[in-house]
Amino acid sequence: MYFGQRFYGFASEAHTEPTVESEIFKAIERARLLVGSREDSCYSRCGRTDKGVSATGQVISLYLRSNLKDAGENILGERSADFLARFSCLGREYKYLFWKRALDVSKMQKAAFKFIGEHDFRNFCKMDAANVSNYKRYITDFNISACDQRSNHDELWSMNIRGSAFLWHQVRCMAAVLFFVGQGLESPCVVDSLLDITKTPRKPQYTMAPELPLILRSCLFDGVSFMCSSDASQALIEHLKDEHHQYMLQAAIFDEALTCLSIPEPNPLEHPKKKRKHIPLLSREAERNEPVLS
Secondary structure, three states: OEOHHHOOOOOOOOOOOOOHHHHHHHHHHHOOOEOOOOOOOOOEEOOOOOOOOEEOOOOEEOOEOOOOOOOOOOOOOOOOOOOOHHHHOOEEEEEEEEEOOOOOHHHHHHHHHOOOEEEEOHHHOOOOOOOOOOOEEEEEEEEEEEEEEEEOOEEEEEEEEEEOOOOOOHHHHHHHHHHHHHOOOOOOOHHHHHHOOOOOOOOEOOOOOOOOOEEEEEEEOOOOOOOOOHHHHHHHHHHHHHHHHHHHHHHHHHHHHHHOOOOOOOOOOOOOOOOOOOOOHHHOOEOOOOOOOO
């Protein structure tokens, strides 16, 4: 479990710190639990979240030394030698939070249902042509639901997505297109067109949704049980409660500041700001360096 705001993503390959991965290995090395190098320990991660993305269900696997007197409680359990967090994972679940505002959620849900099943998602990801040749992924469920939280007359909602695996930035790209649909700028049928790579062989240019509201909620395995001592679990619960209370206090301060401000009256002589004209996705230029369907 980690909160992504202060991290430069999960993976440490970019040599930019702090990352979640770099902090994990610093802790393991301090505890003298690492077996040789990362390669020697058969290290594997289930998901690779981007900068700012959080996780409540990330899973990693590696061999650790267990014969130290000060190693503490063993919480990992024994697994077969061929178990790897990435390749043994049967599915991932993501949650993307958003404020409803004036979005048409029913149209967004209609469009979201079109993602379910196996499709080529090359128009809903950041291309990684050097490492990925197959852009087909299987989405098992995609629903949009209210979170029973309100603020300033607005309601918090979430996109809940389950799939066997995901491409780089896939969830944020799907969310971006659904927001276009919710604003009435695109029809739900645009998803059909973008999934049809014979009709749309190259991804049109568009900005993906922000990273902060995205959560890797869980990773699914067959026959794997995770254990945690009651003391460690209780300590984490108390820590999260304290953090939640602190953020609620901060929110109350912002609410108090808002009550001290008066809403300015509209100036009839002031020209309203022009809204940026929306260019339909299917009419936009394709992103550069995209592989053309052969």
